[in-house]
Every structure is written in C-alpha cells, then in structure tokens.
Amino acid sequence: MKKNILHPFEAHQANLTRRAFFGKMAKGVGAAALASMINPSVLFGSNIGSINAHLKNNLGLPHFPPKAKRVIYLFQNGAPSHVDLFDYKPMLRKWHGKQIPDELTHGKRFSTMTGGQLDRPVIGEISNFAQHGQSGAWVSDFMPETAKVADDLCFIKSMYTESVNHAPAITFFLTGNEQPGRPSIGSWLTYGLGSTAKDLPDFVAMTSVDKQASCGQIFYDYYWGSGFLPSKFQGVKFRGGGDPVLYLKNPEGISRNTRRKMLDDMQALNEMNYQEFGDPEINTRISQYEMSYKMQMSVPELTDLSDEPQHVLDMYGPDVKRKGSFAYNCIMARRLAERGVRFTQCMHAGWDQHTNLNHQLKIQCQDTDAPSAALIKDLKQRGMLEDTLVIWGGEFGRTPFLQGNIKDEKNWGRDHHPYAFTMWMAGAGVKPGISYGATDDFGFNPIENPVHVHDFQATLMHLMGINHEHFTYKHQGRRYRLTDVHGHVVKDILS
Known part of the structure; x- marks a missing residue:
C-alpha cells in the first residue's frame, strides 16, 4: 500500500501544537518587544554581575551618590494610633466626651464602621506623654524604649494618604497604587540598583503578628511582589516557623x-x-x-544567633529567639543588612484597634517598642546607621473621635484615619532629632508641611540615589514609576 507523503509545510503544520506556536512566536515580534523592556543581558542568560553593569550603564543608576545603601522598613499593619503614641494633643482631653467639630468631619470618608455614625465624641489619649532627649520629642509612655532613641529619629507628623481601608492603603504605600499588580518598593530598588548580597536575596520580606492581637491584617504576597518587573526581583519571603525558606534542604x-x-x-x-x-x-x-x-549554606549561618552577645539579644527583648516574632525579625533584619541585603521588609500586624484600644494598644507597643529601638541602637553601635535607612509606620492613623459607646470604656476604639498620621525615619541621610510637620489641635488634618505617600516614596528613592521622576519601566505601552506622576522629595528632612 502506497504511503501518503506530506508536503514539508504540511508536516510542520501537523506537528505544530498551540503551545509551541505561541512559544515560538516569542522569538519573533514578542522577542523584539521584550528586548525594549527587559535587560538585554538577562535575555542572553548573563550572570548577576553583568546585569548590574547593564543597569548602571543604560539606566544611569544611581543618578547621584546615595546616602543609603540599604533599607529596613518596619511596616506596622493595621495603623498605629498617632494621637496615642507620637502626636500629643492636649485638646483631646479638654474635649473628651464632646462631639468633634462638624467642620473637621464634614465631607470626610471613614470606614463603614463609623461612616454612618452620627455620635462622634472625642476621646483623650489613653497614654501619658512626655518630652524626651535634647530634641524634646513628644512620645507616649507606651513607647519607653523608642523615647530613649528619640534624638536619632525624624518624626514626620503630617503624613496623609488616600484610602480608608487597609489593603488598598498598604498597597498604595508599598507599590504607589491602591490596586495590586505594581512592583513593590523593594523590587524597584533591586531592579534598578542591582545586587549587593552574594549568598542571599537582595529583597527579603518577613511577617509577624502580635500573639495576643484580636484583629490582625492579611499579608498578601503582592506586598513584596515584583508586579510587571521580571519575577527575579520579587521579595523572598522568610517564614516565621520551621525552615525560613521552603525546599532549601x-x-x-x-x-x-x-x-x-x-x-x-x-x-x-x-x-x-x-x-x-x-x-x-x-x-x-x-x-x-x-x-x-547558595542559601543552603548562608541561611543556616544567618539564623544562628549563637554568635550574638547576650547584651545585644537583651536589647531586642524576651521574644528575640522566638521565630516569627517581631523581635526575631528585627535582629534578622540587622543580620541581613550586614550581609548586603538591600531591602528588608518587616511587616507586623495587630494595630487595628476598633474596639479594644484600652487593652490592646499597650500590648502591641510592648511587642514592638523594644525591638524597634534596639535595631536603631544596634545599627548605630556597629557604624551601620550611617548608610542604613530605617522606616517605622503604618498605612494611616486613627481617628481622634471614638468608635463605640463612650460609656463602654472597655470597648473603646478608633477608626481608620487617612487624613493625618505619624511615622518616623532614621539613619542614612535623614536629619536626626527633629519633628517635621504638624497637625491641628485634634490631630485631624495637617496644618504644616503635609507629606503625601508619593512624597515619602520620592524621598526614599532620593536617599538611595535615584531621581524618582527618571526611573521608569515600560509596560503595555506606558512608562511606569513608583510615584506614578506625583511626588516631591521632602528636602527639609535631609541631612
């Protein structure tokens, strides 16, 4: 029987699967498009060193000498109450139990928990404030260790943002957009500035939750994701239990x-x-x-605290050896910084005190106060604070008025407040011992030197030697940047 012989084109067509077709198309028009978007040295399988050289030559990064070589971001998920911790307002106690002035709340958005609440009595701060250090910074007695390093900190008291809900507000801080899908700050920095760690990732994320917290926030992977950047620039999540990274063994x-x-x-x-x-x-x-x-060798050495002096461990508090605690993550952040990791993101949840402010806020501070201050002292005594930028803050603040019933003191709470809040920065290139910006008598709105989220991001980039307006990535026909089309460097806080 005569065998049918296919024309070579027909034979090729018969063997061409849909998957192979789209795969091979990447070698045509797709490859040309990718070449304009992606580091060409990556396209040819080059090593990390040549990738860095390409970025510096073609992106001109850093644009100017950086003040900071690395960043440790202590992100406080859930929004710490600025009026109870750092923004002292005597007016709150004077107005305790009275309705907050209508002109402050008129037209403002709040969460659904108080959006329709007509009764909005002011409550005074639930802690006591005092001035500390030569700078005279006001700090709550809930933060005694932070108070001791006040002269090393730059408090920004006029922060404001746009979203009234947690996930969009956190996403906005970390990626410059409320919608998921954009690269996080750590991904932008590692993409633009290249690698400095030999045996560890350049971008590490760690999470923790107050062990007694009644309300924590979800940690979404896109908080440390690379978005539309190549996925090699996404953060590597270090787990709080067992092996820090899965499948290393x-x-x-x-x-x-x-x-x-x-x-x-x-x-x-x-x-x-x-x-x-x-x-x-x-x-x-x-x-x-x-x-x-490489991490099979570097991670066990990294997590072995046997070489840490006892007085250093004591600074971080009793939870320092408990994996997954904020204290443990803080000392890990210092050890990662020592080993060249460029961006370490420590996210701690439990600050969302809607109904348990009187009880939970103090506990939350006890878990985070000593480790945060210890990190500053530890970096400083090692000479690393000079080129390490440390950031502490949440996604927004808390309302000066009460959420709940004024008579039910055990269940007092404060709602989300994006209109004004406090965060602090310390270290490389930031003026120590200053309080920048101010809010009104109720801690409701900024009245002096307002700082938007994009301004904060632009300032962070500046400290890393990057002009935020010139650092972009082309995606789907548009050039994107961390600060979108906004942001101004806050030059007044730069040393």
Missing part, C-alpha cells in the same frame, strides 16, 4: 555535590529552552536555582 540521599551536578544539568536544559523560546522567566528560574543552592 536536599532530599534524603541527595548530597550537595549531587545537587550541584543536577543544577548544572538543569541550567544547560534551561539555556537550551531559552534559546528555543526566548522567555525571560526561564532565566529567572536559572538564577533562583542558583540562589537556592
């Missing part, structure tokens, strides 16, 4: 030498796959396999 019966040979073979296959399809994420896999191999 070799399977039983697999030696390190065997793993090395396996990785070499996988890299060769991935290189062939890349040459065939041109997908830049293939190179991401290659680099992540290599980083995992």
Whole structure:
C-alpha cells in the first residue's frame, strides 16, 4: 500500500501544537518587544554581575551618590494610633466626651464602621506623654524604649494618604497604587540598583503578628511582589516557623555535590529552552536555582544567633529567639543588612484597634517598642546607621473621635484615619532629632508641611540615589514609576 507523503509545510503544520506556536512566536515580534523592556543581558542568560553593569550603564543608576545603601522598613499593619503614641494633643482631653467639630468631619470618608455614625465624641489619649532627649520629642509612655532613641529619629507628623481601608492603603504605600499588580518598593530598588548580597536575596520580606492581637491584617504576597518587573526581583519571603525558606534542604540521599551536578544539568536544559523560546522567566528560574543552592549554606549561618552577645539579644527583648516574632525579625533584619541585603521588609500586624484600644494598644507597643529601638541602637553601635535607612509606620492613623459607646470604656476604639498620621525615619541621610510637620489641635488634618505617600516614596528613592521622576519601566505601552506622576522629595528632612 502506497504511503501518503506530506508536503514539508504540511508536516510542520501537523506537528505544530498551540503551545509551541505561541512559544515560538516569542522569538519573533514578542522577542523584539521584550528586548525594549527587559535587560538585554538577562535575555542572553548573563550572570548577576553583568546585569548590574547593564543597569548602571543604560539606566544611569544611581543618578547621584546615595546616602543609603540599604533599607529596613518596619511596616506596622493595621495603623498605629498617632494621637496615642507620637502626636500629643492636649485638646483631646479638654474635649473628651464632646462631639468633634462638624467642620473637621464634614465631607470626610471613614470606614463603614463609623461612616454612618452620627455620635462622634472625642476621646483623650489613653497614654501619658512626655518630652524626651535634647530634641524634646513628644512620645507616649507606651513607647519607653523608642523615647530613649528619640534624638536619632525624624518624626514626620503630617503624613496623609488616600484610602480608608487597609489593603488598598498598604498597597498604595508599598507599590504607589491602591490596586495590586505594581512592583513593590523593594523590587524597584533591586531592579534598578542591582545586587549587593552574594549568598542571599537582595529583597527579603518577613511577617509577624502580635500573639495576643484580636484583629490582625492579611499579608498578601503582592506586598513584596515584583508586579510587571521580571519575577527575579520579587521579595523572598522568610517564614516565621520551621525552615525560613521552603525546599532549601536536599532530599534524603541527595548530597550537595549531587545537587550541584543536577543544577548544572538543569541550567544547560534551561539555556537550551531559552534559546528555543526566548522567555525571560526561564532565566529567572536559572538564577533562583542558583540562589537556592547558595542559601543552603548562608541561611543556616544567618539564623544562628549563637554568635550574638547576650547584651545585644537583651536589647531586642524576651521574644528575640522566638521565630516569627517581631523581635526575631528585627535582629534578622540587622543580620541581613550586614550581609548586603538591600531591602528588608518587616511587616507586623495587630494595630487595628476598633474596639479594644484600652487593652490592646499597650500590648502591641510592648511587642514592638523594644525591638524597634534596639535595631536603631544596634545599627548605630556597629557604624551601620550611617548608610542604613530605617522606616517605622503604618498605612494611616486613627481617628481622634471614638468608635463605640463612650460609656463602654472597655470597648473603646478608633477608626481608620487617612487624613493625618505619624511615622518616623532614621539613619542614612535623614536629619536626626527633629519633628517635621504638624497637625491641628485634634490631630485631624495637617496644618504644616503635609507629606503625601508619593512624597515619602520620592524621598526614599532620593536617599538611595535615584531621581524618582527618571526611573521608569515600560509596560503595555506606558512608562511606569513608583510615584506614578506625583511626588516631591521632602528636602527639609535631609541631612
């Protein structure tokens, strides 16, 4: 029987699957588009060093000498109450129990928990305030250790934002947009400035929750995601229990030498796959396999606190050895900074005190006060505060008026307040011992030197040697930046 012989084109067409078609298309028009968006050295499977060189040559980064080499961001999920901790307002006690002036709340948005609440009595601060250090900074007695380092801190008391709900507000702070999908600050910095850590990721995220918190926030992965940047620039999540990073250990019966040979073979296959399809994420896999191999040695050494002097451990508090605690994450942040990690994001939830302010706020401060202050002292005594930027703050503040019933003191709370709040910065390039900006007598609105979220982001970028207006990434036909089309560097706080 005569065998049918297909024309070569027909044979090729018969063997061409839909997946292969779209994969091969990446070598045509798709590859040309990607080449204009993505680091060309990544496209050809180059190593980290050449990637850094390319970025510096083609993006001109840093644009000017940076003051900060690295950032440790102590993000307080849930929104600490500025009027109870840092923004002292005697008027609140004078007006305690009285309705807050209508002209302050008229036209303002609040969460659904108080949006329709007509009864809005002012409540005084639930802590006592005192001035501290030569700077005379006002700090609550709930934060005694932070008070001791007040002269090292720059308090920004006129912060304001746009969203009244947690997830959009946190996303806005960390990515410059309320909607998920944009790169986080750490991803922008590691993409633009390249690698400084040899055996660890350049961007590490850690999370913790107050063990007694009645209301915590969800930690979404996009808080440290790379968005539309290549995924190799996303933050690596260090877990609070067990192995810090999953799957670092070799399977039983697999030696390190065997793993090395396996990785070499996988890299060769991935290189062939890349040459065939041109997908830049293939190179991401290659680099992540290599980083995992390095972390098999670096992470156990990183997490071994046996070499830490006891007086240093004592500074961070009794929870310092409890994995997953804020204290543990703070000392890990210092150790990561020592080893060249560029951006460490420590996120701590539990500040969302809608109904348990009188009880929970003090507990939350006890968990975070000593570790935050210890980090400042620890970096300073090692000479690292000069080039390390430390940031402390949440996504917004809390209302000066009460959420709840004034007679039910045990269940007092404060609602979300985006219109004014306090955060502090310390270290590289920031003036120590100052309080910048001011709010009105009720801590409701900024009345002096207002600082928007985009202004804060622009200032952070500036301290890292980046002009935020010139650092962009082209995605879907538009050039994006962390600060969108906004933001001004707050020059008054720069040293």
